[in-house]
Amino acid sequence: MTDQTQNAFRALADPTRRDILHMLTTQDMTIGQVAGRFDMTRAAVKKHLTVLTDGGLITVETRGRERINRLNPTGLAPVLSWFDIFDHFWDDRLSDLKSAIEKDTQ
Amino acid sequence: MTDQTQNAFRALADPTRRDILHMLTTQDMTIGQVAGRFDMTRAAVKKHLTVLTDGGLITVETRGRERINRLNPTGLAPVLSWFDIFDHFWDDRLSDLKSAIEKDTQ
DNA sequence: TTAATATGATACCAAATGGAATCATATTGG
DNA sequence: CCAATATGATTCCATTTGGTATCATATTAA
Numbered sequence A, B: 001m002t003d004q005t006q007n008a009f010r011a012l013a014d015p016t017r018r019d020i021l022h023m024l025t026t027q028d029m030t031i032g033q034v035a036g037r038f039d040m041t042r043a044a045v046k047k048h049l050t051v052l053t054d055g056g057l058i059t060v061e062t063r064g065r066e067r068i069n070r071l072n073p074t075g076l077a078p079v080l081s082w083f084d085i086f087d088h089f090w091d092d093r094l095s096d097l098k099s100a101i102e103k104d105t106q
Numbered sequence C: 001t002t003a004a005t006a007t008g009a010t011a012c013c014a015a016a017t018g019g020a021a022t023c024a025t026a027t028t029g030g
Numbered sequence D: 001c002c003a004a005t006a007t008g009a010t011t012c013c014a015t016t017t018g019g020t021a022t023c024a025t026a027t028t029a030a
Helices: A004-012 A015-024 A031-036 A042-054 A073-090 A093-104 B004-012 B015-026 B031-036 B042-054 B073-090 B093-104
Strands: A058-063 A066-071 B058-063 B066-071
Touching: A004 A015, A004 A042, A004 A073, A004 B004, A015 A042, A015 A066, A015 B073, A031 A042, A031 A066, A042 A058, A073 B015, A073 B073, B004 B015, B004 B042, B004 B073, B015 B042, B015 B066, B031 B042, B031 B066, B042 B058
Parallel strands: none
Antiparallel strands: A058 A066, B058 B066
């Protein structure tokens, strides 16, 4: 039972993983497809995808011998919730966004 | 000219540093004050504060022999800007928040 | 069936990271 | 001035992390 908030922040901390998330906003991709866009081995990309899965930021659907990686924007909820600590500095607008997203992803 | 976005995400990736930011939402604190709340050496806390400074999330004001650490919510702008890549999933509300914050902190 | 394809898993490595320990520097108070 | 205080800087260490190389497994296609 690891901390989901920590896993999500950890996943976001690496630029390659943020790039992968960026790619997945356009289309779902297999590991091979993602790896094809980076100058690193498929194994390295696989590790990043595992970290992203642990952080709840992507989901994986097995289709035959392929694994389709799909963005899971709901996984950002813990991150955005944490930003609530800055409400005092932002006139409660961040909190408004958070509840809007929660309503949106249910 | 290091990447400010990366530095900010990196700074947020550690739970101790997020706790420090949380503390600083209540009041400005010296290094000694921050260290007094953690079960680790002052040197370790100092390292975290340096990472937070590099990430632009806090500012430091020297007052005599003390260094007052102060929250810098503006430093989160690069992070929130990055979240814009999820606009398609969130009906542009994250983007609205970002511009609201930018206007607020100018 | 069997070879090609797509992925998983493991071992290994260098570099980064979190932390303690220690010494140095600067400022304040008596 | 001088001792106490607050912080900075450096060294060292164990662990984590990003990456490659390699081998194993599962699925598809001919």
